[in-house]
Amino acid sequence: MTQTGAECLAAGLKLLGVRYAFGVSGGAISFFWSALATAGIDVTHFRHESGAAFAACEASIATEMPVVVFVTSGPGLTNALTGAYAARHEAGRVILVSAHTDAAMHGRQPIQETGPRTFPQSGIFTEGPWFDYAAVVSAADQLPEVLSGLNDAARKPTGLVAHISLSLSSQRQVLPPQASAFRLDSPHAAASAQQNGVFTRASSISHAEEVYERLRDSSWLIWVGGGARGSTDAIRRLASTAGVPTMATPRGKGVIAESDETYIGVTGFAGHLSAVAYLESNRPDYILVLGSGLGDFASGYNRSYEPGVAFIHVDLDSDKHRRAYPAVETVPVVADIGPFCEELADLLDGAPEGSLAGAGVSPFDRRPITATDELIDPRTLMDAVQAVLVDHGIPVMAETGNGLAWAINRLRIDRAAGWRAPAGMVGAMGHFTAGVVGVAIATSQKVAALVGDGSMLMTSEVSTAVHRRAPAIWIVLNDSRYNMCEQGAAVLGLEQVDCSIPRTDFAGLARALGASGLAVSDVAELVPALEWAIRADGPAVVDVRIDPRVPAPTAGRNAGLLKASETAPQRVRMDTGSR
Template sequence: MSQNYTGPNSPLITTDSYREFPPNGSVESASDDSHQLDGLENNTRIQPFLDNEIAPTLSVADATAQMLEQLGVGYAFGVAGGAMASLWCALSNSNIEVLNFRHEAGAAFAAVEAYFASDRPTVVFTTAGPGITNSLTGLFAARGEGAKVILLSACTSAPQRGRWAIQETSTDTLPSGGIFTSGALFNYAITVESGAQLPQIFRKLALALAQPGGFIAHISIPTAVQTSLVDDISLPQLDISYPAIAPHKEAIAKSLDLLSSGPFAIWVGFGARNAADEIRQLAEKTGAAVMCSPRGKGIFPEDHPQFVGVTGLGGHSSVLTYMEQKPPLHTLVLGTRLSEPTSFWSSALVPKGGFIHVDIDPQVPGVAYPHVETFSVQSDIKAYVEELLEQLPDAPAIYKPLSLPHPERKVFGSDADIDYPVRPEVLMAAIQKIIVEGSDAVVMAECGNSFTWSTHLLHFVQANRYRVSTGVGAMGHAVTGVLGAAKARNGKAVAIVGDGAMLMNNEISTAVKYKIPAIWIVLNDARYNMCHQGMKMLGLQGADASIPPTNFAMIARGMGAEAIGVVRESDIEAALEQAIASTAPFVIDVVIDPDLPAPSGARNKSLAAQGVKSSLGKSLAKPVSFPSV
């Protein structure tokens, strides 16, 4: 999938299959669960930054803003401050759309989701000191999700360092390692001490953004340097191609040999989302069962007869039923790290013949299950499946199972005897009908019980309509990220969130200011309920996970949004319809039954029912944490 860029300036990065540049540039980007983006189609080329040299009167701040424009950045999210006044001004007067948030973490989460909604790199801007540190959780999530985000921050000028400047940002006050240097958080980080560094910075950013893979950068510019003039400088003209990572012929031949040796399953992750059509063709051509990670929902239609369920947190016991009753010989893993939230590292999900694991990062296969035989293939997911399909007609017939288990779909309706409080299952059924099936809105689920209820009960038949974070899993990600998604797609985005996350970090007033059509559906149970239910499950007493009851509808209206409170099941659908029809930010405050257990432990129940034991032959141990895994 390519995203055409439009606007007064053509972008720097273009993707095309020809030798010439297209009229409007495009970026091919497809993230996977391994922090990587599935490869670019054919060639990626980088256009010259400017035809002429930058005028000597241009400030570093203005030059930086122009550079970001040419890199394809369309949105900048952040919180301003005195130390970055010149940068803020430069961004605000550029062709980049600047959105001023209430908190830097929310700005970073919004930048992550705007990237995934647009396939264009985004910027987070912060002032010095706490501005930077406040953004780090969101940037940590960006790295884990495989986004392309640039942090643009201010720091203390050299003459003032070590003298207790206001919000001093230097090695005297903050650890430089990890914040101002490349490492686990930032793929690239630099402090700009002179405008003469811009050509080198530009080159590094351009090359990194053009390549497949997530990329998180930190460009920190001291306050005094922001206003310094760029004297007689031009940025490099680059013309570099990056071929897509294609599978070796030997890898395809070996894959076909393994897949033809017996029944196999396909395990689909978020990184395969740009290969949805090809994966469906492969499944239908071979009869393979298909399961997906929580982030991979909808890549393979969940109403397809070959779909056996979602794995991991909030997943379906039908997956384990399939593994028990119709076990595959091999599993073809596409675009997922098989991390704990996706697999729980369960031995019950290990096929007898092992995994064929495809990823553009060669370090990913075999990490989650180091003891299991794994045939590793380094390749772009789409390129791999296309090549597999090309070769399949000449391959031996592949086993086709007659029938497969499917996720149980209970029908919930309003019950006059139970009308209050709202059962989460009934709420999800209404969301399925009105939001998922009745609109094209992107649906996001917050961490906690919101995640498990949504992942377990909602079902999607299209890719790129459901977003959850299974890496960092930070509270507030969906609550604030929904703004980035709605803004970048210029349409509805819906966040299903808990009351704890909504109290922690919401951006309702930001949505009102910029007229962003975000919808929040708040599961209001006056608890951090995953914690409450988890502690109860573990038999641990004394910890308090309660929250004072909050009227979120009243708060939202006080911020200028539209809102409605729902306390009865019979009122849910009308409230959802009202929210979808509205063009304003909208909050639906739903009082839910706090005592109904979220479906985080469905897999454990299935294991227990089937008498599944560990690989050592011992019964599964009692859970020691929550959610029940």
Template sequence: MTQKYTDSNSQNSSNDLYRELSSTDNRYLESSANGSHPMDDLEVDRIIQPLSSDDFNPTLSVADTIVQMLVKLGVCNAFGVAGGAMASLWNALSNSTLQVLNFRHEAGAAFAAVEAHFASDRPTVVFTTAGPGITNALTGLFAARGEGAKVILLSACTSAPQRGRWAIQETSSYTLPSGGMFTPGALFNYAITIESAAQLPQIFRKLALGLAQPGGFVAHLSIPTGVQTSLVEGISWPQLDVAAYRVTAKPEKIAKSAMLLFSEPFAIWVGFGARHAAEEIRQLAEKTGAAVMCSPRGKGIFPENHPQFVGVTGLGGDASVTTYMEQQPPARTLVLGTRLGEPTSFWNQAMIPQKGFVHVDIDPEVPGVAYPHANTFSIQSDIKTYLQELLKYLPDTACADASSLPHPQPEAIAPAPDYPVRPEILMAAIQKIVVEGSDAVVLAECGNSFTWATHCLRFTTPHRYRVSTGVGAMGHAVTGVVGAAQAQNSKAVAIVGDGAMLMNNEISTAVKYQIPAVWIVLNDARYNMCHQGMKVLGLQGADAEMPPTNFAMIARGMGAEGVVVENESDVEAALEQAIAAKVPFVVDVMIDPDRPAPSGGRNKSLAAQGVKSTTTKKTAHQVSFPCV
């Protein structure tokens, strides 16, 4: 179904005319011209409002006009930190129909924008002032590109007459490298410094085309302080009517993939890029009897309680996947929307089926990279379109019996003293109260929080679980949860470590805007993935401990609510209180720091890359270091 993004206040919205773009050639995009490619995720159809000269008042400033362009592009939310160099732009944003959230740190604003995009499926905006405003946001924008989000950065820069004269927070080629920050490259699909209002029509076209393409799109518009207030006069705005399009494979390639898959038993490996094709994946699996596994980011796309689900692969994954590959190996594996990178596969050779992969992705450079020596039949297509065509080739024969497939099994939890809280007890309570008892989106921070949540929690629907596996920056979930909750106007829950909470949380922002975010803190007074990892590697002397912190007290000091949980018997009641709260809430859980995280696969991957451990097999624990 096509989802139209329109400005609800536009008088012309009911009369918009749209056209579909069906071409698979997106070489006209700035991103492709500079060697970058779409991320391996799939977007539902997004339609940009047509734009013409009637939409703009010639007395508007450049800043006001840029904001109008953003509204036309379907943006609803802007996250950032203001400053003097972008005062006019900040004013234009604040007096528009956009919801503008002023954050405490630009990195947090960027992470929130990423998660707001995935929660709403709309493009989002990050705004910063010059100099450190831009550099502070770079990690979050790096994550936006890595996660495949659609995010536009608006930043201020020094006006041309003042460049090279040591202006306050000077932002120019004298102080910052222009390549990659103000031009397209590895960080931005599209980037430009706006020196004149005459550039705006072409910039709008570039943005509209970029947002219409499948996959992620991260752009940077840098607006000099003086240009922000200049008037938009004498500009011709051509009619611009852009619709989202899908990348589709040639019929002969789909037919060949059907022959390869349906001739022998095969498995399905589901990644985050397949999140909009859940129904088609389920149809394919149930009609063929194929076993299904998923990446950490792909949890819930195929129900984890389904009899054909064999487990999660990679970091925090399930031993049942290994059992399946050893005891009932498929002839081939159909890979859908995952790059099969280290967090998903650990490049484990045991994951290569005898006859190789059929790998589907919108980025033609993805298939074959993770396993370059494996036989890979690659298909460039978005996942939903490919599966809709593949299902037409299904044979009439009965599907294979899936009753003997292995499944992830919850590990028995032995009785123990009520204090401190064991992480697996906490996860069981989160499963009951948050996952099954609410509709909240759940985010997990990198580190042990990632591995415990990925390993223990089970989801039966897509769009409920978010982790970052490419960048894996600390501070992503503790700030991203605010964007997720705000964008969907409902609960979002972040499972995080104490180190991440001390690094960069946005409790104050959530309080200001009364955003119903919940933080569940695994409080062990350590960077515990580092602590446990160094120990298992036999490396001594590194200090990963930190002074104990009362995060519930900090939350209350900022105007939120919070509770400290010291006993396992109190965990469920605390979570119920957090889910029922109408205000931001912190659940500060004193966890057992010595419980080994379920991350053994990462250690094997590190060993394969040359990291040596001095521990013996008898003393080694299933610990991961570092997360990604």
């Protein structure tokens, strides 16, 4: 049976495990857009390409399956690049398929010309910092080889972000039967039908015995990051067997239950003073690092987190070893975290438990909050989110901004699957306002996003959620300003900085788009409003009028900026000017 190039690529992506495709249509990508649905892939038409890319990133993480983003030429491609960049740092599995202009039209001013005359080739159409795999397809008979290369690239154990650029003619060309009857027989293809197309992790290279010899007569603790989310059971077994204190980066919340008696708190951005206090008074010989590069967001490079002897850093990506703390001795372990922790737990089983001195004190501040008449304290909002959403199993994702800081510091997460925070390397506003839609579509489950009013005005994709009746919930921290920027600028002594936003009725806007919307400015209405959002049939927006005067728990971040300004003024100007 013959196939067009578009049909060949769509069928191949289905074999590679793709079940969902998000994007925005355009003439130059129209044949591939149509072929996706013909191949049996669930296609959602978004309102903006960046929203589609952010949604695909989060859907791929939630399902552990690759998700396609389809965009047209010109601005279709450029609009999607921020989401693709975020997916690379989130270890998402996103395959971006864009359109480029046929060579015969180059230089003739075709609409949305995309090619070497108008676009830089390196980095966008080639492998590198943005893409694990990239290919430019000018003829349909190139597609079987491209799919084979894509399949090989999918062996990467920590995510895959790829870019396939198609000419319009390659989408329409017909392949002979022998060219389109290709097979993808790697562990990631449909030949492994029992995996339902889910990409598997690479086998581990374990050094557990060597690590055991170091730890068995030493003091140590466990520091988990977001990269350890897929190994929660093994890590919890190790922590329970060893009986040692545990702590987490902001992205690692929930890998170890934050209500566990061994837990001493969150590190890094908006982290807990309890973790710093424990380490300063109980300096361990070793810190076992699992699934984190310990960058700025995870640690702030705080020297209080340094061990007495060495970090033992376990990660399949050897580039992460020693990067954040180059002056501290590090024992690098290149291994799959889950099997490594299981083996280490076996070795420790029966050995004396580690010290719990100083652990068992909750890092979470639960002092009473004084209510105001008109505006809601963000801490009160987080307590309501805890009681209504988190404690009842509704996953929560927190957008970059003060809402993220409050969520990290105040929400107690006991399930890794119940929490998502952005990668510190990117931290794009609009990521989770759109990402929540991708997760809701791909899982058909209620999921909530804590977002600021600034992010909500960028890329909310509420209309897309209405079209798909996706059960997404937006909880908007509405204070009529970019408050992280405003509060940070005040701490840094900066003047003439306008961070204001005109008051927006997000509940009314949601209703105008066809979603459910409810505005809350009274504390007594907060819990009922969140319960209402859970019961809503389809997407719902809860517009919470919060008090902008309450300082977010970002003192450590601001102190770091001030310290950096002593030697690098230009860097501070760049940081404070960013979102």
